[in-house]
Amino acid sequence: MISARSDDALALERQVCFALAVASRAVIGIYRPILEPLGLTHPQYLVMLALWQHAPLSVKELGRLLALEPATLSPLLKRLEAIGYLERGRDSADERQLAVTLTDTGRALRERALDVPPAVIEQLGLPVEDLEALHAHLTKVITAARKDPA
Structure with missing residues (x-):
């Protein structure tokens, strides 16, 4: 049997x-049953959050906000369009850009989604202050990981 010393870097x-990785899977698992009544998966919920805050958005800008590649974002948008939460069309200001807008149904869903954050906080059982501090630390990690090493 291999035992790791407490100072073992590996x-x-x-x-x-x-x-x-473990924290991400565990937290997203908490979201699953909370989002189910809204007809959303966790990635779809993130798309809707961005749109509720910033719509209309170009697909390119939405991908940048969510840190998602077009190949990942496109199926999410197609599914959300199919269930009637958003529409995709050419941007009137720039025909080369595909714009994403919320439908009335998508805008109305926001009211129901207001129950999501408190439900997640309740499931986690952690003080809001701890979660806010975690968010701040993770934001620093994201920024550091995205820095160009050159």
């Missing part, structure tokens, strides 16, 4: 990537 429990 010990699984010391890996930031491991903690982030």
Whole structure:
């Protein structure tokens, strides 16, 4: 049996990537049953959050906000359009851009989604202050990870 010393740089429990991966799966798992009544998956919920805050958006700008590649974003948008939450069409200001706008149904869904954050906080059982501090630290990690090493 292999045992890891507490100072072992390769010990699984010391890996930031491991903690982030497990935490991400666990938290997204909490969202699943909360989002189900809204007819949304977690990635679709993120798209809707961006649109509720910034719509209309070009597909390119939406992808930038969500840090998603077009190949990942396109199926999400198609599904959300199919269920009637958004519409895609050419931007009147720039015909080369595909614009994403909310439908009335998509805008109305926002009211129901207001129950999501408190439900997640309740499920996590952590103080809001701890979650806000975690968010701030993760934002720093994201910024650091995105820096151009050159």
